[in-house]
Amino acid sequence: MISNKAKYAFRALLAIAEAPEGTAxxxxxxxxxxxxxxxxxxxxLLDLKKAGIxxxxxxxxxxxxxxxxxxxxxxxxxxxIFEGPLAPLPCLSRQFYRRCDDCESxxxxxxxxxxxxxxxxxxxxxxxxxxxxxxxxxxxxxxxSAPSRKAx
Amino acid sequence: MISNKAKYAFRALLAIAEAPEGTAxxxxxxxxxxxxxxxxxxxxLLDLKKAGIxxxxxxxxxxxxxxxxxxxxxxxxxxxIFEGPLAPLPCLSRQFYRRCDDCESxxxxxxxxxxxxxxxxxxxxxxxxxxxxxxxxxxxxxxxSAPSRKAx
DNA sequence: GCAATACCCTACTAAATTGATAGAGATAGT
DNA sequence: ACTATCTCTATCAATTTAGTAGGGTATTGC
Numbered sequence: 001m002i003s004n005k006a007k008y009a010f011r012a013l014l015a016i017a018e019a020p021e022g023t024a025x026x027x028x029x030x031x032x033x034x035x036x037x038x039x040x041x042x043x044x045l046l047d048l049k050k051a052g053i054x055x056x057x058x059x060x061x062x063x064x065x066x067x068x069x070x071x072x073x074x075x076x077x078x079x080x081i082f083e084g085p086l087a088p089l090p091c092l093s094r095q096f097y098r099r100c101d102d103c104e105s106x107x108x109x110x111x112x113x114x115x116x117x118x119x120x121x122x123x124x125x126x127x128x129x130x131x132x133x134x135x136x137x138x139x140x141x142x143x144x145s146a147p148s149r150k151a152x
Numbered sequence: 153m154i155s156n157k158a159k160y161a162f163r164a165l166l167a168i169a170e171a172p173e174g175t176a177x178x179x180x181x182x183x184x185x186x187x188x189x190x191x192x193x194x195x196x197l198l199d200l201k202k203a204g205i206x207x208x209x210x211x212x213x214x215x216x217x218x219x220x221x222x223x224x225x226x227x228x229x230x231x232x233i234f235e236g237p238l239a240p241l242p243c244l245s246r247q248f249y250r251r252c253d254d255c256e257s258x259x260x261x262x263x264x265x266x267x268x269x270x271x272x273x274x275x276x277x278x279x280x281x282x283x284x285x286x287x288x289x290x291x292x293x294x295x296x297s298a299p300s301r302k303a304x
Numbered sequence: 305g306c307a308a309t310a311c312c313c314t315a316c317t318a319a320a321t322t323g324a325t326a327g328a329g330a331t332a333g334t
Numbered sequence: 335a336c337t338a339t340c341t342c343t344a345t346c347a348a349t350t351t352a353g354t355a356g357g358g359t360a361t362t363g364c
Contacts, residue, residue, distance in 0.1 A: 026310065124273060
C-alpha cells in the first residue's frame with residue numbers, strides 16, 4: 001500500500017497538470033477539490049517543488065504550476081520522493097543500494113532473484129508511465145483495451 | 153521494502169523445504185543457520201503453521217516441516233501472511249478490497265488505473281513463483297537466462 | 305505603506321507498525 | 335521425572351504515518 005501522502009501527491013499533480021498552461025493553482029483550491037487536508041498538502045507541494053517537479057509563486061496571484069513537462073514526470077520518480085526506495089529488498093535498489101546485513105552471496109540468493117523479477121516487472125510500468133500518460137489515458141504496451149479488472 | 157519478518161519467513165521456508173522429505177527442522181537450527189533471532193523466528197513459524205503452510209511436532213524429535221508441497225506455495229501467499237494486502241491501493245485489492253474514502257469514481261480514477269498496471273505486472277510474478285521454483289532456480293517465462301541485474 | 309493572500313518552514317503529536325525480547329505453559333520422547 | 339521443543343501472550347523501544355499548529359516571508363493591489 002502506498003501512503004496517503006503519495007496518493008495526495010498524485011492527485012495534486014494531476015490537478016495541476018490538467019490546468020491550462022501558464023495558470024497556477026493554489027494549494028487551497030487543490031485541497032478543496034481533491035479532499036486533501038490543506039496544511040498537509042502544503043508540505044507535499046513543497047516537497048514536489050524541492051524535487052524540481054513544480055514551481056511556485058507567492059502572493060495574491062500565486063500558486064503552483066508544473067516546472068517540467070508532464071510527459072517527463074514518471075510515476076516512479078514521484079513515488080520515490082514520498083516513499084523512498086521502491087525496491088522490495090535493499091540489495092535490489094539501484095538508487096539506495098544496501099547489502100543485506102546477513103547476506104552471504106547476493107548472486108546465489110533465491111529470495112533476491114525472485115523479488116528481482118517482481119521488481120523488474122513493476123518497474124517497467126512505473127518507470128515508463130508519466131503524468132501525461134495518466135491524464136490522457138494513453139494506452140500501455142502499444143494497444144488500447146477496455147480495463148478488465150473488476151473492483152471487489 | 154518488505155519487512156524483516158517476511159524476509160525471515162522466506163529464509164526459513166527455503167531451509168525447511170530444502171531438508172529431506174519427512175525430516176523436521178527445529179526453530180533453533182533454522183535460526184542459527186540463517187541469522188534469524190530465535191524467539192522472533194518462533195512467532196514467524198507459528199504464523200506459517202496457522203496459515204496451513206507448515207506442520208509441527210513438539211518434544212524431543214520435534215520441529216517443523218512443510219505441510220503442503222513446495223510447488224503449491226507461492227510467494228504472494230507468503231507475503232500476504234506477513235505484509236497484509238500486496239495491492240498498492242485498497243481499491244485494487246481483491247482479497248482486502250476497500251473503497252478509497254474520498255473516491256468519486258473508481259473506473260475513471262487515473263491513479264487507480266496506472267497502479268493497477270504496475271500491480272498486475274508484479275502479481276504475475278509473485279502469484280506464479282513458488283518455493284519449489286526458488287529452490288531449483290527454475291526459469292521464469294519459459295526460458296533460461298543469466299541474470300542481467302547488477303548490484304549497486 | 306499596508307493589508308490581504310499565498311507560499312515557506314519548523315515543531316509537535318497521537319496512533320500504528322516494526323523488530324524484536326521475555327517468560328510461562330503445553331507436549332513429546334527417554 | 336527430565337529435558338527439548340513448540341505455543342502463546344505480554345511488553346517495549348524506535349520508527350513511521352498522518353496529520354495539526356503556528357508562525358514567517360514574499361507578492362499584489364489599493
